[in-house]
Amino acid sequence: MKLETIIKGSRFTVVKGDKNIGITGIENDSRRISNGNMFIAIEGFTVDGHDYIDKAIESGAICIVVEKDILLARDDITLIKVDNTLDALSRYSSIFYGEPSRKMKVIGITGTNGKTSITYMVESIFREANKDTGIIGTMGSRFAGKIIDNKNTTPDSLIIQRQLGNMLKAGMEFCAMEVSSHALELKRVEDVDFQVGVFTNLSEEHLDFHETMESYYNSKLKLFNRAKGYNIVNGDDIYGKRILQDVENAVPIITYGIDGAYDIYATDVVCHMRGVDFTLNTWEGSIPIKLNILGEFNVYNALAAMACGMVYGIDLPTIKKGIENIKNIKGRFEIIPVEEDYSVIIDYAHTPDGLEKVLRTIDQFAKGKKIVVFGAGGNRDRTKRPIMGETVARHADLSVVTSDNPRFEDPDDIIEDVLVGVRRVKGNYVAITDRKEAIKYALSIAKPDDIILLAGKGHETYTIIGDKIIPFDERKIVLDILEDMYR
Numbered sequence: 001m002k003l004e005t006i007i008k009g010s011r012f013t014v015v016k017g018d019k020n021i022g023i024t025g026i027e028n029d030s031r032r033i034s035n036g037n038m039f040i041a042i043e044g045f046t047v048d049g050h051d052y053i054d055k056a057i058e059s060g061a062i063c064i065v066v067e068k069d070i071l072l073a074r075d076d077i078t079l080i081k082v083d084n085t086l087d088a089l090s091r092y093s094s095i096f097y098g099e100p101s102r103k104m105k106v107i108g109i110t111g112t113n114g115k116t117s118i119t120y121m122v123e124s125i126f127r128e129a130n131k132d133t134g135i136i137g138t139m140g141s142r143f144a145g146k147i148i149d150n151k152n153t154t155p156d157s158l159i160i161q162r163q164l165g166n167m168l169k170a171g172m173e174f175c176a177m178e179v180s181s182h183a184l185e186l187k188r189v190e191d192v193d194f195q196v197g198v199f200t201n202l203s204e205e206h207l208d209f210h211e212t213m214e215s216y217y218n219s220k221l222k223l224f225n226r227a228k229g230y231n232i233v234n235g236d237d238i239y240g241k242r243i244l245q246d247v248e249n250a251v252p253i254i255t256y257g258i259d260g261a262y263d264i265y266a267t268d269v270v271c272h273m274r275g276v277d278f279t280l281n282t283w284e285g286s287i288p289i290k291l292n293i294l295g296e297f298n299v300y301n302a303l304a305a306m307a308c309g310m311v312y313g314i315d316l317p318t319i320k321k322g323i324e325n326i327k328n329i330k331g332r333f334e335i336i337p338v339e340e341d342y343s344v345i346i347d348y349a350h351t352p353d354g355l356e357k358v359l360r361t362i363d364q365f366a367k368g369k370k371i372v373v374f375g376a377g378g379n380r381d382r383t384k385r386p387i388m389g390e391t392v393a394r395h396a397d398l399s400v401v402t403s404d405n406p407r408f409e410d411p412d413d414i415i416e417d418v419l420v421g422v423r424r425v426k427g428n429y430v431a432i433t434d435r436k437e438a439i440k441y442a443l444s445i446a447k448p449d450d451i452i453l454l455a456g457k458g459h460e461t462y463t464i465i466g467d468k469i470i471p472f473d474e475r476k477i478v479l480d481i482l483e484d485m486y487r
Contacts, residue, residue, distance in 0.1 A: 017078025035060035086187045090157035094191035097165030101193040108179040111200025113354045114301045119176040121305030125322030129314045134167040137178030144170040154183030181219040197227035202239035203353030225249045232307045256303040287316045295361035331458030342450040348458025352387040359395035368449030369397035375404030386421030393427025402438035404456040405464040
């Protein structure tokens, strides 16, 4: 594509070179540059792309986009200066990949918990309606039988546009996208046309980045002022109620909740060991639903997904079949198939609210003791750690506090932060730094009818220590430990 086509309509200065050259690709990582590429230098939190311009040129970049004053010795390189390279990355990559979000229907889902589950529920409902749908989110991007790993819940704008472009080529009509607060704040979705915005809930998380809940909330609010078709909002959540008051967008709002005066709501909710039964009530009528995944919190997730189906004209019998087709979602209240007479559950819950919801669900059917193996991530919001400890200790018969992606922090220091909350409510606990040993301990003391919850890692099959990503698949670890124990 011609450079002048990519940059047309944006604010830029050609510092040197020719804007009539052809661009073969766009990158913001000098290690991925190939011949004929544009390199956009992004100043990040720890690394400044402007320091890697020479490397990008050596690898074949013919156009450099910067936001700082840079001198280039070579005259055969085109140098473009813009006000903000994050804006440029978003806009230029959207244009390069043909502005795919304008040719698809993108559903953006934001909130602290539930985003991943809702994307998978939306996919199932839309598949039942013969609507080809892709997913972008925490567990990667999925479309047309392909799964692509993503580094972040919402990738950077370049990867989003590339993946949307590939989805469009593969015939996807819809995309259900998890939209994190980081993505909204750091302009990763600046040039994505959202047709629908979905709000799940908001609780304490990412305060290492946002600092206050008000800032966190305002980041989320941005999505709902951008949606072009509908906003779908959890009316039972306190921040959902605020969105209904604060949103300035004139598009229709669909509210959902349980036993309330909402556009879509659930009644007759009965939770049991096999899932949740409830009645779905909508403006098109009512229909019984047998949700095959556990927890009242999943009723909310299902309502949000079913609301997405409603706004795109999918009939209630099809919605019912699509939502009931969901049997499990990896790492979301996932029951590990062990042959023992106790249960082992893996869940991604890693916030106080997420842990509270999962543990309340377990409370409803637990017969024996509840043993919870959990920790807190390093280099993340420290204020939530004692709250997590207190939350677990209020429900668990035994808290096994351990490591969980310590990154560059000392895991023992993180554990001490968590234990502040455990001790505050006089919870019964043991601290075991090595997570594998912590899991082994929980399995070794479990008795018939006990429930072991491994919280925090969910779908992840790795642990992060320093800057190293080390394989750590809890499903395999559990089965291997049990095999060794009873060999």
